[in-house]
Amino acid sequence: MPRLIAWLSSRQYAPEGGFSGRTNKLVDGCYSHWVGGCWPLIQAALSGPRSGEARSADQQVADTGSLFSRNGLIRYILCCCQDQTPRGGLRDKPSKYSDAYHTCYVLAGLSSAQHKWTVQTARPTGSAGGADEWEALPYIEDEQVFDENDRIGTTHPVYVIPQHKVEAAWEYYASNMSI
Numbered sequence: 001m002p003r004l005i006a007w008l009s010s011r012q013y014a015p016e017g018g019f020s021g022r023t024n025k026l027v028d029g030c031y032s033h034w035v036g037g038c039w040p041l042i043q044a045a046l047s048g049p050r051s052g053e054a055r056s057a058d059q060q061v062a063d064t065g066s067l068f069s070r071n072g073l074i075r076y077i078l079c080c081c082q083d084q085t086p087r088g089g090l091r092d093k094p095s096k097y098s099d100a101y102h103t104c105y106v107l108a109g110l111s112s113a114q115h116k117w118t119v120q121t122a123r124p125t126g127s128a129g130g131a132d133e134w135e136a137l138p139y140i141e142d143e144q145v146f147d148e149n150d151r152i153g154t155t156h157p158v159y160v161i162p163q164h165k166v167e168a169a170w171e172y173y174a175s176n177m178s179i
Helices: 002-010 038-047 070-081 100-114 163-175
Strands: 115-121 133-138
Touching: 002 038, 038 115, 070 100, 100 115
Parallel strands: none
Antiparallel strands: 115 133
């Protein structure tokens, strides 16, 4: 795990705040997810499941402490990845055109940076049905680089779909499996 954390950490560049996919490459908006989306998985693995823990109202607000610069990534996305033309969408970097691929993965990375994920209940190893139960809380720091009304919805860190759709997807595929 330490080598993975070191490699992922080295992908976030200053002063941009975005992530690159390889050494000596420029930052690219899609790595907001491909690299940035690894952080919730690592943080959950380091913390372990939280099932059965009583949580106070104060604990419901995500605590500070992060393995990467969330504000740096959010600044990069908001300042460099938005296509301000009538076309809209999100892009790799300034001077590039927006497209569906970058819009999807930049939004997933933004969601990951704006929320803290924890595994509430882990699925038993080798079990056939059901997903781990994840909880997302707004990630709040003393310095927040976006307005609260600009916080986007949660994108599940494993399935990269809206969090509230995961259980329905599991139920659909479980009912349509022919074994």
